Amino acid sequence: MQTRMCFDDVAWEKSEAIQDDWVHELFKKETLIAIGKFILKYRRGKPIELCDPKAGAFNVSFRMKFEDGRSAIIRFPKPGATMFPDEKVRNEVYIMRYIQQHTTIPVPFVLHWGTKEENPLGLGPFVIMEYIDHVMDLSDVLNTPGFAVKDRPSLDLNFDVAKLELLYGQLADILLQLSTLQLPRIGSLVQVDDFTWEVAQRPLSYSANELVRLGTLPRSKLPRRNETFQSASSYFNTLADLHLEHLTHQRNDAIESADDCRRRYIARLLFSKLAREGRFTASSTNLGPFNIWCDDLRPSNVLVDEHLQIVGVVDWEFTYAAPVEFSQAPPWWLLLEQPEYWPAGMEAWIKVYESRLQTFLKVLREQENVAIDRGRLKDEQRLSRPMPTKLGER
Template identity: 20%
Template structure:
């Protein structure tokens, strides 16, 4: 039974078709039949979905229960995958399966049941995979906006119960869960969440163990400043970006309290968003969460990263001031604050600060982490972060920049950036616009002008910059 690509295949992401062609779907369907103790061929493939990392297909078994098995495989590009990429994907799948089994065994949180998995691209299936049970319901994201306040209150109460269970599961450090040879759990550094091709500062961040969030985010902020300084050589916007990153780094000690991490790192889902919260009976008076799906990139994390409002009740940084959902989110967050306080009072006290108190004060941390982790969001998030600290005053934001860069502690940095802009313009004039692009790193620019050194004047800016940059 050789399947053909369904109408759900993405024409935008070429990895979908590439992955579809690589995987031996007949072998996966045979595995599904074997698991269900059905004759081979007693099944058919149904719907196909894809996301940022995986291709998902639904295998319909021809049994009395009309069981549906979810088959998920990592997306592959046309380029040959390096051993480092294969290793990263294998570890990611291994950790996700361990995490799902831990949650299924040690909590009451509903998750899909893993039926079988492989972390290797063995000869038969030709890809790592997970076969898991299909859960009932539809994503909360598809119904949340149309729910009235009473129904959202019911759902939020269930979300809080899930968060408090995860909050109570503590581990000794940030990282990813794995099984040791004796089946006991251990936490590895979160390097499997890093880009295998990145061997620079961010790779070192992911492979270094930090005892608390303050140290981690200070190192992350330093890496951000390093990235800004080394990229886009000669850009006239670099002084602004540098000053903004410097300002954010300076607030790290005020945002992150090391003492809250002394009680351990709670188990944090990698993407606890409404599209991964499955719900049934959304039209009734008692909507019910049936499962939390997609535990990829999950693992123990710092308290400050865990203690945030669920993203589906948080304003998106790109929203306009008059966005209609802002007022609803204010109500939902107030409801969340009320319900989590109530839930904490009904539970046994735990060591350390209360989750409700941390979440109610998490706005600054949320904006800080969004700006740090998602560079594309930086232009939208930074003004919100600045306003959170100093108040909504654009004139003061400009005054603060000039105080730092023109007359203050960052003046020497600005002089360096201005000189680099002059050097870049000289190189562009001598070598041409096509040769000297706008996105060269400092290293790439240096290699370029060294290769063409004879074309630059002895007393020119490029040669003086080269002499001073050794």
Template identity: 25%
Template sequence: MLIPCWDSAGQIHHLEGFPTSFKDWSRGEELSAQRREFLSAVEKVTPSSISSTRDLAVDMNLTLEVTLDDGQVLVVRQCYPSQNDDVEELWRTSKFESEVNLMQWLEQNSRIPVPSIHSVMRRGTDSPAHFIIMSKLPGQVLMNSHSLLSSLAKVFALSHLTVRNTVLELFRLDVPQRIGTTIPSNPGDGLDVRPKIGKQYSLSADRVFDTLEEYMRHLFSLKRKSKSIGDGDTDKARAYSTLTTLEDLVNVHLKSLTSPSLRRCVLMHDDLHDANILVDIHGNITGVLDWEFHSIQPAVLAVGYPAWLSYDDTNDPRFASSSVWWVVGRQESIELRRQYAMIVKVKDLEYYEALVAGLFLRSVVNWLIDEHADPGCLRLRGWMISEEALGESLTQPDQIVPAK
């Protein structure tokens, strides 16, 4: 399916959207020994045999849509085992267990449309890998559907995302007031906190953080160790200088965030992009997927504009990696962001205040966790220079200044 995408010059192209399937299989067709072993393990916990599969995702996890002989359609998500790396295996297992627990907790404690988990299997005698079997939710991924929605439906999708389904409910759920990734509480049916699981095991935290200041110091430390800043002495020296300047600015900014409502810890989906949201033709949000990366963070970091509307920081066309594309044009993104800000301002003033107050800090975090190559932090430095010129407009969501 071709969808409109914009390049850094603002030119529109029609590119392949998120695949509806990477590979289809039906009974009678050839299977690898590894896939045959895995499907046999799945069939041990399904009510009937598997007649066909579709590979929905194949990168960090294997996600299959399976059709059974009795007509049921389910989703199976396999956690790939690590290849002889105990540290990576612990990371993979930890995010699998955390995702399972959080999805079950959200189904019991919220109205957020997460898939219902039918079965959980761990690697062992009966299974070659950890996997879960879930219900299949209706709808299409927003990445493929957004351009097909009417202007009214796009605004309705923002309203539905905030008010009825995800964002504002996450903002108000009762969660522990420490910074990290969730684990089951013991005893009880609540949540506890473990060190934050990163999108790569090398980016995970080694402890739980009590304050926003501690967490920001951790992120700066990770960036200084990141391969993205370059390997040479010159690149590292330039990067360290830029990061020190930015950290000094952040420390000053943190002193202005005095309201307890801005520092209250909030549950957030760390990967809430347009391929992890399902919508119908009217803009109703029908599913929120892929909770393996989530965290509890201060409100100023946990809130934000929808990721697919971003032309900021690492998505600013002047400084973005060459691999970045945009699924919404700049002018439309400005209008939809304005609508989003208006919606949350009416529905939850504290959310809106965190949205405004945290705009600069969230941009900094996006740069610190970005793993695209940036030797010497030259892209980051260019953004810092441009942001200084914007002045007070950094914190005004209704006055978004487009890039020149």
């Protein structure tokens, strides 16, 4: 039964128009000069080149190369794509600093950051970071040969198994390290001082941003800025309410017919019923502690060197303390592509995915054994044990 709603095309066009107008302003000569000077306030050295900007789904970044062989980047959230830019930047800076202090996961070093009001360029909130040298991202490594840049990435089904295990193993180690960062509430981190963080802000998720941007959900329907959750069940209940609100508030492209609307409404009521019955969380994990979870952790945000070693993980903006069950779910990105976009259809995606899932679980267990031997992980903290070996299991 199809219950996932298409996004509002009118809202999508408006979002893209705002982005295009803003990006156009970036290419003005006076703007580029001002950006270069601004970087130099916080990164010492002799600059040799300000590279052309690179645009992602939510950000635009500029790389400045220096004579010492290193580089710095400045990154701005794109208006029209990012609904809560100040909050997004603040969350990302705090979580990167937290991960840097508590794990060996390579994340960018933050040189300086600020809110919209603190940016003299008038380009919104910003973060200036050391650039991580790399050869390519992991999506490029795993992608099917011959695919163009404009094509959606898809795992090369003939990819060497030994290399796949090498890469999956490194990703498994990252997931394991994140799962050991346990926090007492569900929400986003706030840095109190150099060594102290608190869960003091709402969990700003990728889904929340998209519901407002493309689902025309009023911002007032989201949790309050300082609202956190003390139990997984309360968070799942909130998500269930948001699904219902989305169906009520999306202006265009929400339904196809009265029967379609009825199906979607019933599905959301059933989800809400299951959430209120506590079906999505166990009593042993309902009250935490909760794991660090990144909505946007995927191969395209993982940087590797010429030896296929991970040298950086970027784009942490939608990261927060979440229910343990999020970490225990099989990673959706094992095939790079989501099932709804798989060319041969859902059943074909499941067949290929489950074979790759066995590869991932194998290396995950190996990484767990290493971490346990080194005292970094307890046996009861294994992710492989609760993680389903086939889709649909729980």
